[in-house]
Amino acid sequence: MNHDIKVSHLTKKFGNVTAIDNVSIDVNDASCVGLLGPNGAGKSTMMKAITNILKPTSGRIEIGGVHVSSNPKKALKEVGSLVEYPKFYPYLTGLESLYFVCRIKGMKRKECQDEIERVAKLTGVSGYLDKKTGSYSRGMNQRVALSSALLCNPRVLILDEPTFGLDPKGMKEMRQLLKKINGEKESIILLSSHLIYEINEVCDRVVIVNGGKVAYDSETPDNEQWMAIKLDKLPEDTTFLKKFSSEFRSDGTRLILKKNEKIPNNEVLMELMEMGLSVESFGEYDTLEDIYISIVDSKR
């Protein structure tokens, strides 16, 4: 059975405000799709609609061919989600909360304990599962929420800013975990984030949402193929760059070059300096960041 996510002409309005405007996205094959966008772009609204937290004003959402609004129980059977900032019932322990999810997802009583232990090791929550969730810090709560999403090996993972509220170490661990899950190619991951590098690092495909519409949908660009050189003054004529790279341009402040495997970076630097150009900085070019900023700026 496939577990593809198919969003067709989804529109969600809150009164007169259109949060999502006729959006269509297909997520298939076991891949990780990153959702990027500024605050209020409609990322979370889309994720809430996919997970039945919000009802679409119009349009259709299917998971594995099952319509989410009319049969959420079946559609969400293989879905693990962490949307917004979920909280647990405060007088239950983390263990009881995760046990509840396992049981709802159809796991037998005896299997739940092993499954919770497996996931707890991945997310690092073993130390506080016996405490009541009402006493959890934001980071602890977020980790248990991720554990809840990962229980029972869901074929679809919907994660809305999963690193939000985590410390830098926790963020790194979370990214590594998501990369590992994506590397196993058994699940579809839909991941939203404000952090471009996070999407770049984890996802195979990126969708940029702006003003409730899909503004960009493509494979995640490979940053390692490009380099950016910041000079104290950009030369008017950049044709000399042909000797270093087949593709190059200027973004107004930097020279952007596609890397040439035959010419090492330090050689490029040396030659530029020999030409009398003063190099201020030199590094990988974040293609996605540029795309993102150009899209967001164009809306302003």
Next chain:
Amino acid sequence: MLNLLAIVYKQYFKNYYRSRSFYLMLILVVIISFMMTYLTFRYHNAIPAFIGGGVYSSLSLTLKARVFNYLWAFGLSNFPVFASVFFGSPSISSEVESNTAFHIFPLPISRYTLLIGKYLAALSVTVILITFYMTVQVLVIDYVFNIGPVVQFYYSYIMAVLFVVAIMAFTFMISSIFTKNLYAYITVFVIYFLIFNSMTLVFQILYNMDASFLLSSASGMVGRVYIDINPSTLLGGGSLSPATFPEIMVSVLVMSLYTAISLAVAVVMFERMEAAS
């Protein structure tokens, strides 16, 4: 379906009985029980003012026991309302206000099952509290009058449980309308204590009849099964006999209708509920 319902029920039951609200209600019920125990021991040979001295002394022991049972039922009368407000009013609205909706709405379980499981859990903790009170009642009455529970005691218990079933369903319905707990608390109080009381007065003064279709009126049957005196009536009358069978059945019907309609509305509202943020 039943398996899922049992799983949901257990989770909510644990969350309820460990909550501060439960312990607050438990303290309240212990205080009321203590006060009623004191009243029974102190005044069982004296005269309840509303009956009159001459009459009371001539009553049979069973009837005296029924009078005191009536007073115990009167002491309990508003307790299910407070318990329902504490357990029921935030039941649905809190899912959005406390962000638990983001945890449970994406789970592969129908909202109908979630609501019914939670309703049964809230019902159970309230029935536990009422059972505690009525156990103390039957022990005290038995000790003081040296007679076991009169048959009306069982009717009274059933009516009390039915009242909890109805008022809890009613508070769940109100809760399903709001996404803020405070609005749900206030609305239940306003409807039950202001609107229902006002309607009772209007019907009695203008139409010279009891508004027996109101939940507050039907709940009076918890005590009227002992002696048929309606504490909320201005119409006078009443008797030391128990309420008649048709009167009891009217109350049962009213409470059943409140339960069915309230739960149906709550389910529909909960199915449509969204958690925007």
